[in-house]
Amino acid sequence: MHAIKPKATKEKLSIYQPDQEGLIFPEIPEFKSAAEERDYRKRHLVAACRAFALESFDYGFAGHLTIRDPERPELYWTNPMCVHFSQVKMSNLILVDHDGMVVEGDHALNRAGFVLHAAVHNEHPDILAMCHAHTVYGTAWAATGRPLEPISQDAAAFFENHTVIREEGGKVAVEVSAGKKVADAFKGVRAAIHQNHGLLTASRHSIDDAAFWFIALERCCKQQLMVEAAGIKPILVPEEKARYSQQHVGSDYIGWLHFQTIYDHIAKTQPDMFD
Ligand SMILES: [Zn+2]
DSSP states (O other): OOSSOOOSSOOOSOTTSOSSTTOOOOOOOOOSSHHHHHHHHHHHHHHHHHHHHHTTOOBTTBOEEEEEOSSOTTSEEEOOTTOOGGGOOGGGOEEEOTTSOEEESSSOOOHHHHHHHHHHHHHOTTOOEEEEEOOHHHHHHHTTTOOOOOOSHHHHTTTTSEEEEOTTTTSOOOSHHHHHHHHHHOSSOSEEEETTTEEEEEESSOHHHHHHHHHHHHHHHHHHHHHHHTTOOOOOOOHHHHHHHHHHHSSHHHHHHHHHHHHHHHHHHOGGGGO
């Protein structure tokens, strides 16, 4: 299962891609081997964890990010238990199976992370990557049990592309049955607000895409809370415009593209991520 397919043609994935030749612009890499793709996925998983640290998404050991292995899609790479997002590096990632066994790496696995992510990955073979954390604004918004409204162009990226999961909310997911209920809700959407718990994002494209839309979702929760706290009734983006924005600036590719800015920053300023 290769998330990032080699380009058959020079087809344009977005209006952001320059028509002019020779300009510096991020390119989706083409991989010559599974080993090369694995290395890429692991580096970008580490950068995603560190991006979460920069965003202050840490809460003790809570929070987990996963990406499937390119050669053995039944296994996925994840951050180790009780290692701060800022300390995640290539050498401490772990490779785990759907039964929660660590098949590569020295660290233990986060049990709750395993239950939720394994259930979603298991039920949705097309989902390659997932992110979950107990963030301040996302968790606060999750207490409302409401989906986000399209109050801005940014929020429109989630229009008809996220869900509210009310099952098992507020009860820590350590049982396999709890994971199954969460997985059921994750059909055809990139994100979920788990009532009384926090945010989840999933990607059919890359860990970059899952991580960027997680950061964006937390921001959207913050903005909607701010607007509501001000007592202002927001003017909503009309449905057809929200749908247009979702399709054009809210795609998987756009999530990947946004994340390249963050990846470059972290790779340059935190070279120990490659240790
Ligand atoms: Zn959680």
